[in-house]
Amino acid sequence: MIYLQLFWEFCKAGLFAVGGGLATLPFLQEIAVKTGWFTTGQLADMIAVSECTPGPIGINMATYVGFTTKGVPGAITATLGLIFPSIVIIILVAKILDSFKNSRAVQDIFYGLRPASTGLIGAACVSVALSSLMDLTGYEGLSSIAGCIQWKAVLLAVILLVLTNPKLFKFTKDSAVLKKISSLHPAVFLAAAAVIGIVFSF
Amino acid sequence: MRELLDLFLTFARIGGLTFGGGYAMLPMLQREVVDKRHWATNDELMDYYAIGQCTPGIIAVNTATFVGNKTRGVIGGVCATLGVVSPSVVIISIIAAFIRNFAELEVVGHAFAGIRVCVFILILNAVIKLGKSSVKDGVTMAIFLAVLLGSVLLDASPIIFVILAGAAGFAAKEIQYKNGKGAAK
Numbered sequence: 001m002i003y004l005q006l007f008w009e010f011c012k013a014g015l016f017a018v019g020g021g022l023a024t025l026p027f028l029q030e031i032a033v034k035t036g037w038f039t040t041g042q043l044a045d046m047i048a049v050s051e052c053t054p055g056p057i058g059i060n061m062a063t064y065v066g067f068t069t070k071g072v073p074g075a076i077t078a079t080l081g082l083i084f085p086s087i088v089i090i091i092l093v094a095k096i097l098d099s100f101k102n103s104r105a106v107q108d109i110f111y112g113l114r115p116a117s118t119g120l121i122g123a124a125c126v127s128v129a130l131s132s133l134m135d136l137t138g139y140e141g142l143s144s145i146a147g148c149i150q151w152k153a154v155l156l157a158v159i160l161l162v163l164t165n166p167k168l169f170k171f172t173k174d175s176a177v178l179k180k181i182s183s184l185h186p187a188v189f190l191a192a193a194a195v196i197g198i199v200f201s202f
Numbered sequence: 203m204r205e206l207l208d209l210f211l212t213f214a215r216i217g218g219l220t221f222g223g224g225y226a227m228l229p230m231l232q233r234e235v236v237d238k239r240h241w242a243t244n245d246e247l248m249d250y251y252a253i254g255q256c257t258p259g260i261i262a263v264n265t266a267t268f269v270g271n272k273t274r275g276v277i278g279g280v281c282a283t284l285g286v287v288s289p290s291v292v293i294i295s296i297i298a299a300f301i302r303n304f305a306e307l308e309v310v311g312h313a314f315a316g317i318r319v320c321v322f323i324l325i326l327n328a329v330i331k332l333g334k335s336s337v338k339d340g341v342t343m344a345i346f347l348a349v350l351l352g353s354v355l356l357d358a359s360p361i362i363f364v365i366l367a368g369a370a371g372f373a374a375k376e377i378q379y380k381n382g383k384g385a386a387k
Binding site: 016049050052053072083085110111112115117122123124127129131153156160161185186189195196 | 229315337
């Protein structure tokens with residue numbers, strides 16, 4: 001019975017959380033208060049764990065909550081509950097989109113949506129930049145901002161940018177070695193960055 | 203059957219290598235789905251992201267369902283989605299079972315500080331790549347900058363930006379048609 005309840009609660013979260021990732025948070029808080037399956041303190045731990053493990057944050061949270069409640073079957077049930085509404089809605093949207101794809105109006109709307117989509121991802125990029133290159137715990141007004149910059153991280157960022165996208169810079173554009181390096185799988189760079197983070201204690 | 207398995211495994215790989223949510227998934231999607239398998243184009247990927255913002259659910263899941271559904275219909279959508287979530291379920295279950303204070307381990311903290319820097323650069327590259335195909339003229343440049351600044355500075359839901367941008371794109375094209383400029387495109 002608790003499985004059905006888990007499925008249903010996460011189904012609701014998946015249905016009403018719009019905008020991805022942390023949008024599921026308020027719903028999880030409600031579940032915590034309503035069912036007592038976990039505490040709001042545990043929820044904070046879950047966010048920390050979710051953010052430093054691979055995979056979508058919402059899914060990680062659902063799995064973690066499901067597991068703490070009812071073990072592996074609970075983890076699977078909660079995750080399936082969370083993704084169920086998405087699958088149904090997106091398949092419906094895709095069907096509708098298909099039949100309107102060639103209409104001029106839809107194409108004109110997408111003409112505006114694409115740069116907006118790029119802008120939203122750009123904004124996410126800015127917030128990742130702030131959290132990875134700055135340490136805002138010591139922030140005390142604008143004059144202290146230079147002290148918040150993590151120079152080691154900035155240096156790593158510049159190096160990674162040259163290695164992953166040499167076409168951006170004039171003096172690296174034609175290097176065959178860099179071109180080869182830049183075509184490596186992103187996972188290689190992630191792993192290297194993790195090692196550098198440990199070795200130079202970021 | 204092969205293709206369904208391929209969808210599942212490709213999205214499992216993407217899910218297993220994505221740190222920090224839906225946006226961080228984009229560089230992997232561009233590589234695996236657009237460049238390598240040609241299941242979707244860069245433009246389609248951006249459409250999925252825009253729609254994923256306004257429909258309920260997790261963006262990564264919405265995008266996986268879209269791509270899977272486009273490739274192999276409903277069953278394809280289900281396979282891609284199960285693929286993208288399965289690494290999470292496995293990894294988180296293991297962590298929840300064995301390591302209580304995983305996030306507090308110092309080594310983990312340092313490693314993730316490094317990973318975050320890399321995630322930043324990977325997303326930056328994705329934005330540059332997307333910008334090349336989506337920002338083509340004055341109107342799209344204005345929309346891009348307005349949404350970028352708006353969502354950095356204001357605490358507003360992305361849905362609002364998506365709806366306004368769609369309306370702006372539509373209106374701008376209408377004006378162009380009226381002036382006879384859009385006919386050439």
